[in-house]
Amino acid sequence: MKETLDGSWGLFRMAWRIHPRKTLLALALMVAGAVSAPLLAVFLGLMTDAVVAGRGTAAALHGVATAVLAALTLTGAHFAHIAYFELSELAELDMVQQLAELSNGSEGIEHHDRAEFADELSVLDREVRQFSNALSALFSSVGLALAMVLTAVLLARLHPVLLLLPLAAAPPLLAGRAAERRLDGSRTAAAEPTRLALNLFRLSTSARHAGELRVFRLRQEMRRRHAGLRADADRVLWRGQAGAAALRAGGQVVFALAYVGTVLLVLRDAVSGRHGIGEVTVVIALAVQVNQQVTEAVNLTGTLQRMGSTLRRVAAVRTMVAEPDGPADEGGLSPADRMREGIELDGVGFGYPGAEAPVLTDLRVRIPAGTTVAVVGENGAGKSTLVKLLCGLYRPTSGRVLVDGVDLRRLSAEEWRARISVGLQDFVRYEFRAGTTVGLGDLPRVDDDRAVLDALESAHAGDVVERLPEGLDSQLGKSWTEGAELSGGQWQKLALGRAMMRRAPVLLVLDEPSSALDAETEHQLFERFSEQARQVREAAGAITVLVSHRFSTARMADLILVVRDGHIAESGSHQELMAGGGLYAELFGLQAASYR
Numbered sequence: 001m002k003e004t005l006d007g008s009w010g011l012f013r014m015a016w017r018i019h020p021r022k023t024l025l026a027l028a029l030m031v032a033g034a035v036s037a038p039l040l041a042v043f044l045g046l047m048t049d050a051v052v053a054g055r056g057t058a059a060a061l062h063g064v065a066t067a068v069l070a071a072l073t074l075t076g077a078h079f080a081h082i083a084y085f086e087l088s089e090l091a092e093l094d095m096v097q098q099l100a101e102l103s104n105g106s107e108g109i110e111h112h113d114r115a116e117f118a119d120e121l122s123v124l125d126r127e128v129r130q131f132s133n134a135l136s137a138l139f140s141s142v143g144l145a146l147a148m149v150l151t152a153v154l155l156a157r158l159h160p161v162l163l164l165l166p167l168a169a170a171p172p173l174l175a176g177r178a179a180e181r182r183l184d185g186s187r188t189a190a191a192e193p194t195r196l197a198l199n200l201f202r203l204s205t206s207a208r209h210a211g212e213l214r215v216f217r218l219r220q221e222m223r224r225r226h227a228g229l230r231a232d233a234d235r236v237l238w239r240g241q242a243g244a245a246a247l248r249a250g251g252q253v254v255f256a257l258a259y260v261g262t263v264l265l266v267l268r269d270a271v272s273g274r275h276g277i278g279e280v281t282v283v284i285a286l287a288v289q290v291n292q293q294v295t296e297a298v299n300l301t302g303t304l305q306r307m308g309s310t311l312r313r314v315a316a317v318r319t320m321v322a323e324p325d326g327p328a329d330e331g332g333l334s335p336a337d338r339m340r341e342g343i344e345l346d347g348v349g350f351g352y353p354g355a356e357a358p359v360l361t362d363l364r365v366r367i368p369a370g371t372t373v374a375v376v377g378e379n380g381a382g383k384s385t386l387v388k389l390l391c392g393l394y395r396p397t398s399g400r401v402l403v404d405g406v407d408l409r410r411l412s413a414e415e416w417r418a419r420i421s422v423g424l425q426d427f428v429r430y431e432f433r434a435g436t437t438v439g440l441g442d443l444p445r446v447d448d449d450r451a452v453l454d455a456l457e458s459a460h461a462g463d464v465v466e467r468l469p470e471g472l473d474s475q476l477g478k479s480w481t482e483g484a485e486l487s488g489g490q491w492q493k494l495a496l497g498r499a500m501m502r503r504a505p506v507l508l509v510l511d512e513p514s515s516a517l518d519a520e521t522e523h524q525l526f527e528r529f530s531e532q533a534r535q536v537r538e539a540a541g542a543i544t545v546l547v548s549h550r551f552s553t554a555r556m557a558d559l560i561l562v563v564r565d566g567h568i569a570e571s572g573s574h575q576e577l578m579a580g581g582g583l584y585a586e587l588f589g590l591q592a593a594s595y596r
């Protein structure tokens with residue numbers, strides 16, 4: 001009950017916020033349409049009595065009133081619909097925007113790693129599309145509540161026993177609520193298989209994966225898995241639907257028995273002469289309405305309860321996104337324009353939400369300002385996780401990342417992001433104009449083609465644009481009829497160009513650009529960065545971090561971090577590490593031998 005009331009109130013506030021005047025108009029029309037139905041029964045009774053008594057004028061007047069009320073009953077909801085149609089659409093849009101904002105509006109990305117977050121979001125994704133019905137349900141239910149009270153008063157005036165009829169509405173209402181709870185439970189239980197099935201569907205229908213699916217002859221297998229997951233979800237949903245239907249039917253049977261009983265009672269009184277013909281007309285008309293009111297009330301409370309749980313889910317998602325251990329903007333200090341001392345990892349540990357073992361443990365290292373750093377290590381060692389911590393996308397679960405001695409948590413996340421630049425391993429393929437796709441790396445200069453060309457030049461990526469039919473003006477992406485599709489490496493080169501757009505970032509992170517670049521180009525690129533970093537050491541103190549599997553590139557760095565099983569196994573310059581004869585020296589030797 002509380003959820004339904006909270007949901008209704010939340011909905012009303014949302015409509016009011018969007019358009020107060022239309023909200024009031026829709027509500028007034030809906031209420032007028034709803035209460036005119038029981039009044040219609042009263043005037044019908046009065047008209048019948050007047051006709052039987054031969055009072056022509058009174059019969060005609062009551063007849064006109066009956067006709068007006070009938071018109072209002074039939075058209076009230078229709079006119080209200082015109083008033084709230086736009087409101088409903090706007091409310092749905094508002095919800096969709098709230099979801100997008102919740103999902104991507106936070107500074108951190110930790111919530112994306114939680115299965116509960118994905119489940120709630122997948123249910124919400126479906127449920128918000130029902131939101132336009134919710135407003136109509138809300139307005140209708142206000143009108144309906146008034147109509148039910150009026151009907152009960154009218155029935156009680158005729159015979160107190162007739163009050164049993166509205167009271168008999170309680171069992172179907174309670175059963176309806178229980179049914180909706182059961183349905184909501186089944187939607188939650190089915191969320192995971194539904195989400196997984198949707199992922200498989202997207203995978204099976206994406207142009208990007210079409211080739212591999214065919215070569216490995218996986219289409220049949222994907223269909224089988226998809227069907228299995230859908231069947232799992234459907235089984236849960238079907239059980240929920242069947243249980244809910246049985247509960248609703250039980251409630252309706254109780255009401256039907258009460259309905260038949262009261263009609264028989266009034267008919268008996270009429271036969272014995274205790275009621276006039278007009279009163280019998282009123283009772284029969286009202287009893288029919290009570291029947292309709294109950295059915296409508298069950299449906300409306302179901303819809304409102306559903307919307308209540310949608311709003312509850314939105315609140316739950318909001319809490320997950322605002323988790324206190326997420327990388328929120330705690331201190332709001334502004335990072336300096338130049339790095340003075342450097343970055344220090346002070347006992348940094350990190351575990352992904354829900355994972356049993358931490359990915360990184362007790363990392364301790366000082367990276368002086370102006371240093372070029374190479375991070376090397378086996379697959380899954382924790383290199384990308386480390387650079388995401390440096391970018392402030394995750395917050396360490398233990399220890400601190402210090403920037404010039406200040407805990408990264410205390411820096412304004414937004415300002416820190418503005419001072420750094422990244423080429424991430426899982427870069428985005430923005431299907432925009434080529435120049436825009438690169439220019440997005442520095443939003444204020446997104447349309448500055450000169451800056452874009454310079455950035456592409458710095459990233460050794462000018463050739464990608466040169467080959468496009470309209471250069472920087474070429475539309476990218478298969479979603480466009482004329483869009484040019486790029487190879488994976490070309491997309492990554494543009495992402496590198498994007499990383500070069502910012503003028504003087506204090507931290508530049510390049511996470512494995514190797515798939516796009518051949519060994520020679522990667523080498524040259526890093527050489528250039530190292531040179532630039534040395535030149536601007538005094539001016540900006542920029543730190544460049546490159547994650548690479550190529551030791552021939554890594555060796556140029558001032559500092560090499562060898563990550564193994566979540567900790568820094570070795571650190572130092574190439575010469576130091578080679579002289580140490582440890583893991584780095586061993587891996588370097590192996591790779592060098594394979595090139596010979």
Ligand SMILES: Nc1ncnc2c1ncn2[C@@H]1O[C@H](COP(=O)(O)OP(=O)(O)OP(=O)(O)O)[C@@H](O)[C@H]1O
Binds near residue numbers: 379380381386425
């Ligand atoms: N979003 C995530 N949620 C849970 N676990 C994750 C997530 N991302 C990575 N991991 C786990 O963290 C570990 C380290 O992953 P990470 O991507 O940091 O490794 P990496 O050294 O960059 O590997 P690679 O060289 O293959 O890119 C892996 O065991 C991986 O399974």
